[in-house]
Amino acid sequence: MKKLYIQQAVFKITDHYPIFNEKEEPVYYVDQEFQFVGKFYNVTNAKGDLVFTIERGFAFLLPVYTITFVSGETIKIRTNFTFFRHSFDIEIEDFTLYVEGDFFAHNYSLYSEGAELASINKKWLTWGDTYEISIYDETFIDLSVAVLIAVDELIDTQSKNSSS
DSSP: OEEEEEEEOSSOSSOEEEEEOTTSOEEEEEEEEOOSSSEEEEEEETTSOEEEEEEEEEETTEEEEEEEETTSOEEEEEEOOOSSSOOEEEEOSSSOEEEEEETTTTEEEEEETTEEEEEEEEESSSSSEEEEEEESSGGGHHHHHHHHHHHHHHHHHHHHHHHO
């Protein structure tokens, strides 16, 4: 099992933050490019090499997130219209992915074929948003980090829109 940690800034216009391992060494860097419509993230490894991108677009006024890995593989995360809970579909070619948990508390897990691949838990009483990602199958580390970043962005966006 591998643990990673994210600490996002409190005051921000765009997101720029590292993802650390247990030794507090940066493993990934998440950089959001400023755009008037949608959002675009570049995620690089510690050496600065691009690992994947996340782009938020829209379909019928609901956000659609497209994750594109440097290998060319893509994942689409589509939000569903619901009133009281977060719901979305994850589209990937080789296997089935789904996310379950308490999205309001930012405690949820990523599953494939019934097996838990990773989980994310928000740490409370910290300055800024701090998360711990536990990855149980390290062969899916990039995939797990990509989906969890996109899901977190989706939840934050829906929460901001519902409170406005």
